[in-house]
Amino acid sequence: MPKSFALAMFAIVVLIVGVAYAQSTRDVYLNPTPDGFSDLQQAIPGIKLDIRYHTTNNFTGAPLPGYGAAGAWLRSDAAEALKTVQQSLAEKGLGLMIFDAYRPKRATLGMAAWATRTGQKHLFKQGYIAYRSFHNTGAAVDLTLLDLKTQKPLDMGSPFDAFSDKSHTKNATGKALENRLILKAAMEKAGFRPYSKEWWHFSYPVKNKEPRDVPYGCFETPEGKWAAPEGWDKTGYKPPMTWSPKPCAAGH
Numbered sequence: 001m002p003k004s005f006a007l008a009m010f011a012i013v014v015l016i017v018g019v020a021y022a023q024s025t026r027d028v029y030l031n032p033t034p035d036g037f038s039d040l041q042q043a044i045p046g047i048k049l050d051i052r053y054h055t056t057n058n059f060t061g062a063p064l065p066g067y068g069a070a071g072a073w074l075r076s077d078a079a080e081a082l083k084t085v086q087q088s089l090a091e092k093g094l095g096l097m098i099f100d101a102y103r104p105k106r107a108t109l110g111m112a113a114w115a116t117r118t119g120q121k122h123l124f125k126q127g128y129i130a131y132r133s134f135h136n137t138g139a140a141v142d143l144t145l146l147d148l149k150t151q152k153p154l155d156m157g158s159p160f161d162a163f164s165d166k167s168h169t170k171n172a173t174g175k176a177l178e179n180r181l182i183l184k185a186a187m188e189k190a191g192f193r194p195y196s197k198e199w200w201h202f203s204y205p206v207k208n209k210e211p212r213d214v215p216y217g218c219f220e221t222p223e224g225k226w227a228a229p230e231g232w233d234k235t236g237y238k239p240p241m242t243w244s245p246k247p248c249a250a251g252h
Contacts, residue, residue: 029245030069031218036208037138038079040072040101044086048097048146052160053107054216059161060114062239065226066104068217069245073102075138078204081190082141088186090148097153099142099160099200103135105213106226113233127197128163136211140203141192145183154179160200169199218248 033039040047051070052058074082086096108131115121115129123129134140142161145154157176158166165171169180180199187194192202213223220226231237 028247029217029219030071030248031214031216031220033073034138034212034214036076037073037102038076040074040079040082040098043076043079044083044096046090046095046148047086048095048151050097050099052099053103056241059163060111060239062241063243064107064110066107066110066213066215066217066220068215068220068243071216072098072100073138073216074141075102075204075206075208078139078141078192078206081192081204085186085190085192088189089145089182092182093148094154094182095146095148097144097146099144100135101141102138102212103133103140104215104223105136105211106215106228108133108136109228110232110239113228113237114239116233117235117237119235123163126163132211134203136213137206137209138212139206139209140201142198142200143183143202144200145179156180156183156199158199167199168197169194170196172199217243217245219244219246 041049049070049072051067051072053064054067054070056062058064073079082096089095111129112124112131115123135142144156144160146152147154155176156179157172158164169184170177172180183199184194187202192204195201195203213226215221215223215226229237229239232239
């Protein structure tokens with residue numbers, strides 16, 4: 001067997017094992033996908049996740065309840081539409097990176113509590129934060145464009161979740177505006193509706209619009225039994241900054 005061929009085969013095996021390990025590690029803490037929903041990593045080949053609300057790297061500065069595992073689910077019809085977007089963009093050397101998809105109701109309430117305790121209620125009137133969201137129904141997704149060669153996000157002119165006029169889809173210039181419009185056109189072609197104040201946010205007209213509170217983490221309080229922490233909307237409240245996960249039970 002030629003040495004070059006052997007090295008190539010070894011690299012492929014390492015890659016497969018690495019992907020399998022990452023997937024299995026993620027699944028250790030991830031709840032089963034609810035009925036009528038699809039796991040985007042399983043449904044859309046090559047899609048990337050950067051689930052900010054699972055980490056401290058989001059506008060609240062702390063992980064949000066409901067994001068104990070870094071997953072991304074959508075209603076199955078919306079996920080199928082998003083798959084066509086990924087396929088169409090691949091022809092241009094582009095792909096999708098997901099910041100957020102289905103969002104448990106408790107996480108939306110957590111955002112509202114953060115705005116209240118930090119004195120930023122103006123964000124409600126400005127349309128950046130609300131007590132209810134299309135994300136809660138599994139019919140909305142926050143995402144950006146990815147260069148398939150470099151695996152790096154494209155310049156979109158403002159960061160994700162930047163609550164300012166700079167995030168309005170048309171408030172950009174040059175390459176950033178071009179990238180925003182590429183994303184917008186691809187999403188609209190697949191049936192998604194843009195939100196003019198957030199270049200990253202798109203919703204899909206699903207039939208079932210029931211809000212859900214199923215957490216991503218299997219160790220988190222299940223839907224219907226969660227209660228907001230006492231005083232979490234008051235000044236001085238300190239949210240947990242890390243997770244204390246427990247592996248899911250066998251056959252969960």
